[in-house]
Amino acid sequence: MQIVEQDIEEHPPQNRSLEALKHLGPGGAAVQQIFSMIGHSRFFSDFTRTDIETLARSMQIYFAEPDQALIREGDIDDYMLLLIEGEVEIVKRDRRDLQQPMTRVGPGATLGEMSMIDGEPRFATCTAVTPATFAVLSRDGMVKLILEEPSLGAKILIKLVTLLSARLRQTSHNLLHHMER
16 A cells, blocks of 8 residues: 555646536436446446445536547546546557547446556546546545445445456457457
């Protein structure tokens, strides 16, 4: 834990991308929208309404216009987000410093989990393609949730680990496929 605390002191989160976006208020206002994603989002597949109400109290809701960045590659931030409405494009700079599209995601997608967990700079840029509403869970919000609601905190952590593991497996599969060409 001391390494994490040291890293936070040396590289405090900036959250500049959020500062440029419209803050709509606490997450409690979006409980129904988040709850309606069950069945459309792997992340929420086994969450109860109570789980979502508790989680939403730890979140903040934001709005982005098209072409606004929600997350910027290289920034040091401490949050993940859940896309409630809209479409987001994820791009990564290549070694020639050109933006390379990776994918587009829609409602129910989670973004930014790696940096929330490990405190490292953002891996890619996530930009709204259409007007986008999303819920933000900060590292502090996650820690508070784990301390106050340990069973829900554990459920979220297991979901995050499973999600990241699935993405790593897919990336490894894609790399192997690319190498075999």
